[in-house]
Amino acid sequence: IYIRSNLKETVELPSTFNKCANLDKLICSVYPHFEKVTTASTTYLTESRILSARNEDVNIINIQPMTKIQGQEIVYLAAEKLSEADAGDRTITNQYPQEYMNSVDPSGLPPFRLTLKDGCPVVLLCNLAPKDSLCNGTRLMVVRCSPRLIEAKILTGCKVENLVFIPSTNLKASQ
Secondary structure (H helix, E strand, O other), X not given: OEEEEEXXXXXXXXXXXXXXXXXXXXXXXXXXXXXXXXOOOOHHHHHOOOOOOOHHHHHHHHHHHHOOOOOOOEXXXXXXXXXXXXXXXXXXXXXXXXXXXXXXXXXXXXOOEEEEOOOOXXXXXXXXXXXXXXXXXXXXXXXXXXXXEEEXXXXXXXXXXXXXXXXXXXXXXXX
């Protein structure tokens, strides 16, 4: 297998890496029996992972395993809006209509449309409560979803297995 980051550089991966013909085979190789994740131990979700360098690829990879988890999907929509200082300026609001704002997927922030199910793994993207181990990069498993609150189990770190509540929050992208 070769990965090309630019035309002048080629990286050869060890022969121990599995080759997969498509995304479904990759997910089944990394997470066999993913559909039974809610009954598996939490270490199942921390033993392996799929890494990607691009947000577009991550979004595609995230959709596929979600279809294998039993249960009803809960969809969370972001309320994208301009800052109050910019909202009154017609030259800015005409350049950035609501449809455009909803299509932007900046790194470090959740997507506009976030779909979750009970039992799905998630990664926290902000420092919500550092003393409770709710920091950027904390891996969790969703236990229960409600419209304004997510109950999750911490999968890594010193507070592993603790149940936490993640409320709906306002996030502001830094410039």
